[in-house]
Amino acid sequence: MTDRLSIRRCGIEDLKVLSDVSVTTFKDAFAAENTVEDMNDYLQKAFNRKQIEKELLHPHSVFYLAYYQNELAGYLKINFGPAQTDIRDDTSLELERIYILQAFQGRRLGPQLLEKAIEVARENKLKYIWLGVWEKNDRAIRVYSKRGFVKFKSHTFWLGQDKQTDDLMKLEL
Ligand SMILES: CC(C)(COP(=O)(O)OP(=O)(O)OC[C@H]1O[C@@H](n2cnc3c(N)ncnc32)[C@H](O)[C@@H]1OP(=O)(O)O)[C@@H](O)C(=O)NCCC(=O)NCCS
Numbered sequence: 176m177t178d179r180l181s182i183r184r185c186g187i188e189d190l191k192v193l194s195d196v197s198v199t200t201f202k203d204a205f206a207a208e209n210t211v212e213d214m215n216d217y218l219q220k221a222f223n224r225k226q227i228e229k230e231l232l233h234p235h236s237v238f239y240l241a242y243y244q245n246e247l248a249g250y251l252k253i254n255f256g257p258a259q260t261d262i263r264d265d266t267s268l269e270l271e272r273i274y275i276l277q278a279f280q281g282r283r284l285g286p287q288l289l290e291k292a293i294e295v296a297r298e299n300k301l302k303y304i305w306l307g308v309w310e311k312n313d314r315a316i317r318v319y320s321k322r323g324f325v326k327f328k329s330h331t332f333w334l335g336q337d338k339q340t341d342d343l344m345k346l347e348l
Pocket of ligand 1 (some may be wrong): 279281318
């Protein structure tokens with residue numbers, strides 16, 4: 176049986192741990208398939224302390240930290256209404272980031288984080304939840320598809336100078 180994740184909402188006091196886990200998980204997930212320059216450029220822009228602070232304080236974004244047997248195992252970021260990056264629909268929620276630290280992957284913890292986002296969307300009586308995922312991220316796409324997410328659009332994502340394509344997937348609630 177899968178052990179349960181303990182998931183808690185973040186506050187500004189979590190800034191350092193969130194910045195660190197954001198960089199670590201992004202690097203681990205994508206460094207092998209991207210140039211060092213593109214990665215450094217993106218990490219610097221997306222996850223510097225000031226940027227994460229701004230996102231943490233945004234009234235329409237929420238971060239969660241996830242613990243597995245008292246150890247930090249991953250995090251989640253969701254956006255409501257105007258904080259959403261592509262579709263600024265008041266009836267939807269964007270799951271912007273879902274990351275499990277490498278040491279904890281493959282234990283069905285990611286699906287528990289996904290369930291948390293779905294639960295929050297339901298509590299807020301939203302109609303659907305959507306996310307963007309790199310078209311080559313087969314593992315994540317499989318996790319989302321298994322839970323019923325379907326592709327409805329794609330968009331361009333710049334990782335440094337590299338133009339990439341994200342699939343946008345949604346789950347109707
Ligand atoms: C995608 C992610 C959230 C899934 O969480 P998870 O806890 O690993 O999910 P699961 O344990 O259900 O594993 C998902 C699948 O990946 C496979 N898997 C897990 N770890 C793996 C590894 N190290 N190498 C290859 N496959 C692996 C599992 O076998 C499973 O496949 P299956 O459903 O066909 O059996 C997590 O792997 C992750 O954070 N990845 C890196 C960051 C990322 O891609 N985030 C999503 C951005 S949109």
